[in-house]
Amino acid sequence: MTARKLLKGILLGGFLLATAKDSINMSQANNQTVSSPPGREVITLGGGCFWCIEAVFNELKGVERVESGYSGGSAVNPSYRQVCSGTTGHAEVVQVTFDPKIISLRDILGVFFTVHDPTTLNRQGPDVGTQYRSAIFYANEEQKRIAESYIAQLDQTKVFSGKIVTQVVPLKSFSKAEDYHQNYLATHPDDPYIVYNDLPKLENLRKQLPELYKEK
Numbered sequence: 001m002t003a004r005k006l007l008k009g010i011l012l013g014g015f016l017l018a019t020a021k022d023s024i025n026m027s028q029a030n031n032q033t034v035s036s037p038p039g040r041e042v043i044t045l046g047g048g049c050f051w052c053i054e055a056v057f058n059e060l061k062g063v064e065r066v067e068s069g070y071s072g073g074s075a076v077n078p079s080y081r082q083v084c085s086g087t088t089g090h091a092e093v094v095q096v097t098f099d100p101k102i103i104s105l106r107d108i109l110g111v112f113f114t115v116h117d118p119t120t121l122n123r124q125g126p127d128v129g130t131q132y133r134s135a136i137f138y139a140n141e142e143q144k145r146i147a148e149s150y151i152a153q154l155d156q157t158k159v160f161s162g163k164i165v166t167q168v169v170p171l172k173s174f175s176k177a178e179d180y181h182q183n184y185l186a187t188h189p190d191d192p193y194i195v196y197n198d199l200p201k202l203e204n205l206r207k208q209l210p211e212l213y214k215e216k
Helices: 003-012 050-058 080-084 105-114 141-156 192-208
Strands: 041-047 063-071 091-098 134-138 167-170
Touching: 041 050, 041 105, 050 063, 050 091, 050 105, 050 192, 091 134, 105 141, 105 192, 134 141, 141 167
Parallel strands: 134 167
Antiparallel strands: 041 091, 041 134, 063 091
């Protein structure tokens, strides 16, 4: 069985299906940095350049909003130029708001681990630096528990040839990126970076997990 097939099995199989407990309203436990709309959850994810991660999650059923931004560092309201310098401690991230009655946090994480390599430290494809690190910024202890459990299952079943280095850390702040970064694939479909790095990931995911994609 290939790693991709095994990951799909984990995502959709029995031992990682969301339980009723996993589907509680996370907004009841959110810290002050995240304000979830009633009946919705928010998770913040870093997996390389935020353009690609944003594009993928915008296509998923149950996802209502995806914003590109910066988390994990000390700078207040950093600019893209500052984050790219690697001196702020921030990572490029997307903040995903979703309806847990339609898509679970485990499904969100399954997609996240499908579209980036969580075994490469501070690197995704051509992008190198701590700002491109793999990270899950949790809003509450329940999200932490689910993320750590999911990663443990992936490592245990050896879905990836290397050990997962994804950080699981509390979300202390989220700074929305500049407007021109938002919905980047839709507004820059012919950008060479999008064509060669992002569109293939979207196409592969559509083939692997068609049941999670929004109907057009």
